[in-house]
Amino acid sequence: MESQTDVILNWIKDKVEQKKADFDVEFWMSVAMKLTILLPDEIGKLYDYQKTVAEMRLDILGKQEKRNVSEVKMIIEASDVYRDMKKQEAKLKVIEEIVRIAKIQARLNSGSI
Numbered sequence: 001m002e003s004q005t006d007v008i009l010n011w012i013k014d015k016v017e018q019k020k021a022d023f024d025v026e027f028w029m030s031v032a033m034k035l036t037i038l039l040p041d042e043i044g045k046l047y048d049y050q051k052t053v054a055e056m057r058l059d060i061l062g063k064q065e066k067r068n069v070s071e072v073k074m075i076i077e078a079s080d081v082y083r084d085m086k087k088q089e090a091k092l093k094v095i096e097e098i099v100r101i102a103k104i105q106a107r108l109n110s111g112s113i
Contacts, residue, residue: 050085
């Protein structure tokens with residue numbers, strides 16, 4: 001099931017791809033508010049992924065006779081969990097950027113820049 005954050009981000013992406021992304025200040029502020037409210041849930045997901053990756057790392061290291069950190073890193077980075085963690089990190093960066101853009105749009109609209 002898609003999260004509310006994914007629904008918002010996908011809607012914006014669709015509008016941009018359709019070249020219908022002429023968003024006004026109210027839109028940016030509304031989206032920024034919603035994403036800011038949902039941000040803790042997305043951060044929590046990232047922490048869950050990070051914990052899972054750390055547990056995988058410990059498990060793999062514990063099974064090795066000679067500890068080979070480089071090999072463990074390659075195994076981890078090839079995993080689906082690591083990929084999902086990196087996607088989650090990217091999503092958080094996009095959310096932060098949208099909030100930043102909304103703030104700039106609000107300042108431009110109010111004439112304070």
